[in-house]
Amino acid sequence: MFEEASEVFDNMFKSSFPLTFIVFIPAVLILVSPLPAEAAHEFTVYRMQQYDLQGQPYGTRNAILNTEARTVEAEVLSRRCVIMRLADFSYDKYQKALRQSAGAVVITLPKNMSAMPQDIVQQFMELEPEMLATETIVPVYFAMEDDELLSIYTQTLTSSSSDSFPPLCSCWCDLFVLLLHTATANGFQMVTSGAQSKAISDWAITSLEGRLAGVGGEDLPTIVVVAHYDSFGVAPVIQLWSLCMFILPSHIVFNRVYRYNLLFFVSGGGKFNYQGTKRWLEENLDHTDSSLLQDNVAFVLCLDTLGNGDSLHLHVSKPPKEGTPQYSLLKELEMVVSSQYPEVKFSMVHKKINLADDMLAWEHERFGIRRLPAFTLSHLPSHRLAQRSSIMDVRPHVDVKRLSRNTKVVAEALARVIYNLTEKGAPGDLQIFTEQMQVQEEQLSAVVDWLTAQPRAAQLVDKDSSVVSTLEYHLGRYLKDVKRHYVKADKRDPEFVFYDQLKQTMNAYRVKPAIFDLLLAVCIAAYLGMMYLAIQNFGVLYSVVRRITQPKAKAH
Incomplete structure (x- = not known):
C-alpha cells in the first residue's frame, strides 16, 4: 500500500509541479501536526448562597452561564466569565467584575484551605458578609482547584493580558507579534449544565427536643440547653467542610436529676436568624397549655462556637441579678475556670438586644425577646467575628483538646448548679466528672469528623437527612421524649425562601478567539x-x- 502511494506521489511530482505544491505540502502539514489537546474539561462548581430572609433577597440571583473566560486583568469583562483565584481575590476586583456586567464570576479555592496564609483567609472571611449583603444578578460560583483548572486559569490569564493593544508609538513588529499571539492563544467557553434556579417549595427546617424530668417535686424549675447544628458560608455546599461548632454536654445527663428539669433543644435554621428556635418558642408559649417553657425557667444556656481558643465569654442581654439561678451559673463558671482550668480566661460580655437589626446577634436573644433569662457561651468575644459564618472555618481549626476542655467546663458548672454544691461547701476544684464520666476525646474527635463531613447548610438538611437522624439517635440514648419540630415558611408572607441549583457541573470548552478566523x-x-x-x-x-x-x- 505504501509503495503504491509513493508511486502516485512520485508521478504527481514529475508530471505537475504546481499541483504537487498545492496538494502535497498542506497534506504534509496536516499529517505532521501534533495531536489536538483535550477539547473540554469538566469540573464541579458550587453556587453562592441565594435566599430571601424577611422579604430581603441575599446572594446571587442567577445560575446559568455560557460565556468566554477571562481573568480580572482583562480590560473588558462585560459578558465574560471572570476567573479569580482565592490567593489573588480582593473585593475591589470582585466589584470591578460586577460593575462591568460580567457574565459570571468563578472563584477557585485550594483543596487544602487550611494551608492558606492566615492574612488571605482572614481577608476573605471578612468579605463574605459583604458579598452576601446585596442582591447580585451575576452568577457567582466556587470551584476546587485541580491541575487542569489551574492550567485553564494560566492560559486564560495569558489571553487576558494580551487583550490590550500597545500604544500607537510602538513599532509595527511589536504590533504584529501581539496580534499573532492574540490570534493563536487558547480561549475557553464556560458553560453550566444546570437550569435556572427556582425557589424550593415547602422546605422544612428540622429541630430536635429531648428532656429529663427532675425528682423531688412537681413544679421544678427548668434548665434549657440549646445549640444549633446548621452551618453557613458564602457557598452552602462547601459547608461540607465547614464547622460552626456546637457541643451538647449530654454526658451530664444523670439517671436522677434533682431540683431541676433539664430540657435540651438542637435547633435548625440557626444561621437564618434562628428560625427553628423562633418557631419552637411560639409553639411552646403561644399554642399549647402544657410546656416546660411555660413553667418556671431557671435559665437558658445557648452554646455557640466552642471548638477553639483559650477564652470563654458569657454573652448576656441583661446582667443576671444576685440570688437568681442565672447568677449562680455565672459564679459557678467563674469558679470552675479559676480552680480547674486557670489557663482559660473567662468574662461576661453585656450587649443589649437591638430589634432594629435584620439579624439577631446570638441565639439567646430569641429567648430574651420572650422574657426568658438566657445567655450564650462562646470562645468568641463578639458576634461580628467572621469565623462564625465562613467557608474558611474548616476542620483543622477545631482543637479537640480545647473542645473537650470547654465541654468539661460547661458540664462541671451545670452540675454544681443542679446539685447546689457551692452552698453545700464543695470546693471549687472538686471534679465531678472523672474516670468513666470524663469526656472521651477519641469519641469526641470522631463525632467532629463526622459532623464536618456532612452538608449542614439549612438548605441541604431536610427531614430525611443523615444529620438529623443521627442526632436524633444520640439524643434518644440519653434523653426521654425525644421528638422533632418542623418549620415551614408561611405561604403568604414567607419568613425565609431557599433556592436550588447549589451544585452544578461546569464545562470549559477550548476555543479560539474571533481574530483567529480573520488571521486564518x-x-x-x-x-x-x-x-x-x-x-x-x-x-x-x-x-x-x-x-x-x-x-x-x-x-x-
Missing part, C-alpha cells in the same frame, strides 16, 4: 494568491529553479 482567512488568501502567481509564471519559476539546481559545466 488572510493566511489562506495569501497562500492561494502565491500559488496563483506561481502557476501563472511557472515558466519563469521553472527556469530559475533549473538554473539553480543544474550543475555547472566543467571547464576543459
